[in-house]
Amino acid sequence: MDTDQVQTTALTSWHVDRGARMVDFAGYQMPIQYSSIVTEHAATRKAAGLFDISHMGRLRFEGNRAHELLDHILTRRVSDLQIGQVKYSLVCNADGGILDDVLISRLESPSSRQFFLLVVNASNRAKIIDWLQPHLADYPDVGCFDVTDMTSMISVQGPASEDIVNKLFNGNVGQLKYYRSLVTDQMSKPCIISRTGYTGEDGFELIVRNEDAPRVWENLMLAGRNIGIEPVGLGARDTLRLEAAMPLYGHELSESLDPYTAGLGFAVNLRDRNSVSSEALAKCKAKPSDRVRIGLRVEGRRPAREGAKIVDRDNRAVGSITSGTFSPSLQYPIAMGYINRELAIEGNSVEIDIRGSKANAEIVKMPFFKKEKK
Amino acid sequence: MQPEDLKYNESHEWVGMDGELAVIGITDFAIEQLTDLVYMALPEVGAAVTKGEEFGEVESVKAVSPLYSPVTGEIVEVHSELIDDMEGLGKDPFSQGWMIKVKLANGTGLDGLLDHASYKAQCAQ
Numbered sequence: 001m002d003t004d005q006v007q008t009t010a011l012t013s014w015h016v017d018r019g020a021r022m023v024d025f026a027g028y029q030m031p032i033q034y035s036s037i038v039t040e041h042a043a044t045r046k047a048a049g050l051f052d053i054s055h056m057g058r059l060r061f062e063g064n065r066a067h068e069l070l071d072h073i074l075t076r077r078v079s080d081l082q083i084g085q086v087k088y089s090l091v092c093n094a095d096g097g098i099l100d101d102v103l104i105s106r107l108e109s110p111s112s113r114q115f116f117l118l119v120v121n122a123s124n125r126a127k128i129i130d131w132l133q134p135h136l137a138d139y140p141d142v143g144c145f146d147v148t149d150m151t152s153m154i155s156v157q158g159p160a161s162e163d164i165v166n167k168l169f170n171g172n173v174g175q176l177k178y179y180r181s182l183v184t185d186q187m188s189k190p191c192i193i194s195r196t197g198y199t200g201e202d203g204f205e206l207i208v209r210n211e212d213a214p215r216v217w218e219n220l221m222l223a224g225r226n227i228g229i230e231p232v233g234l235g236a237r238d239t240l241r242l243e244a245a246m247p248l249y250g251h252e253l254s255e256s257l258d259p260y261t262a263g264l265g266f267a268v269n270l271r272d273r274n275s276v277s278s279e280a281l282a283k284c285k286a287k288p289s290d291r292v293r294i295g296l297r298v299e300g301r302r303p304a305r306e307g308a309k310i311v312d313r314d315n316r317a318v319g320s321i322t323s324g325t326f327s328p329s330l331q332y333p334i335a336m337g338y339i340n341r342e343l344a345i346e347g348n349s350v351e352i353d354i355r356g357s358k359a360n361a362e363i364v365k366m367p368f369f370k371k372e373k374k
Numbered sequence: 375m376q377p378e379d380l381k382y383n384e385s386h387e388w389v390g391m392d393g394e395l396a397v398i399g400i401t402d403f404a405i406e407q408l409t410d411l412v413y414m415a416l417p418e419v420g421a422a423v424t425k426g427e428e429f430g431e432v433e434s435v436k437a438v439s440p441l442y443s444p445v446t447g448e449i450v451e452v453h454s455e456l457i458d459d460m461e462g463l464g465k466d467p468f469s470q471g472w473m474i475k476v477k478l479a480n481g482t483g484l485d486g487l488l489d490h491a492s493y494k495a496q497c498a499q
Contacts, residue, residue: 032436300413328410
């Protein structure tokens, strides 16, 4: 993959025509906002938001032993994954450090061929592919295909997303359960659809061929037109995921953190496992690190952002902020960060140093904002 | 104040004279670019400002932007109500949206700033 040049997606020209502000993100020219972050955020919470997430990496694994390879490299067990099931997992190195957070699904094509789909973060795609090479060499009969550049990925999120999807697909798609996926077609255009997302809302993520992407995108916009659908850029994608307290690689997650520190122990299976990271992760679990991820509600209206220090009464740093914003849904600033474990008690007050001035904050339960899921 | 009568920083602050005092704010273009304003920090009365240096900041959902003073002098009035009315700032940036009033230091003025036409030309680029 060419990392020097900024790539476009099949939908970049649509975004530009629509007047979106574009930004280079992980090597792709992506929309940051069309109208305003708050407008797009509210549309997603109230009706539906449509997201171009084609920058996300998509790796397809085929072969009889594909599940063994994936079992070996992921923190979750893959062998027991049912066809049509999706799991959130981590890729950790032999020291237990987080290399990426991913979605893994087991799928079956209309011609009854089974395969696995691994969706990785755009910023980690090259790193993961490099890291995979020696493991792939151990499983010569497993094929790993990077299908990112030949496909597009579109997400429709929000309470109206089921209605919108029902208009465009036959009935079994709207009945997909949360974290289930299906190989299907949208008006005879092949499509993988899953009931997943990164907003804390009900929603669907679609993978289609690049040549079909503009048509499918337009169809979704049309189907949602009278329901209040809005195209949504990366700006509101970030505020939505932050309200849902979903971690973002490079902010809450990095190679120097293990899953337990990050509050992602649920994404690790250790029993009867012999994966790259399971030995190290068993140690991390038995002897937790001295820091842990927390959620904060900041007093006033001034957001505490990445890099701000959490300090104690004697002005000693006891933690730091990894993401923060003004929450459009809650109308106050929220933040995530890491703090010394003994201080990580819900209801505790802490101070945050925001560029030299102090703001009070309270440690609160995550997610900050929660919706019922189907 | 009428936008045509004001002077401008390239960084989108406007300044106009109200008698002896320089009145300072940010332009409608800046507010449109920032979008979703949520917070503003302004200095105290009595603080010194220096041309080209930061005197405060505005913050949107997305990011923080510093405010740069177009003049040198001492702050004699601060529009602190604006901090609780960020929407008001967006509605009328050139009069209700004023931020600070500055008594200019001796021998300084509004030299070297953009006039309205030059500023508009910059925004159109």
